[in-house]
Amino acid sequence: PGCLPLQFLSYLGACDRLLKQGYEEGQVEEAMEMFQYSEKKAAEFLHLLAQFNDMGFQQNEIKEVLLLCGNQRERALEELVMK
Numbered sequence: 157p158g159c160l161p162l163q164f165l166s167y168l169g170a171c172d173r174l175l176k177q178g179y180e181e182g183q184v185e186e187a188m189e190m191f192q193y194s195e196k197k198a199a200e201f202l203h204l205l206a207q208f209n210d211m212g213f214q215q216n217e218i219k220e221v222l223l224l225c226g227n228q229r230e231r232a233l234e235e236l237v238m239k
Contacts, residue, residue, distance in 0.1 A: 163193070174187075201227055221236055
């Protein structure tokens with residue numbers, strides 16, 4: 157067994173921290189991939205996804221709008237309301 161690359165270890169650490177915040181594993185992995193493994197951006201995305209989901213919006217629409225709006229809450233909310 158060789159050494160795991162440092163990037164992979166930091167990816168696992170970021171996923172672990174996000175999972176401990178109560179997000180689902182599949183969503184965490186998807187968010188990390190969507191934002192080129194930026195924990196900060198993935199965390200923002202997951203937080204907004206959960207928030208908008210609680211408001212009753214459809215998850216696939218939320219994802220699409222958040223990506224288009226670059227995680228900007230107000231813009232994303234406007235887009236979702238107009239749909």
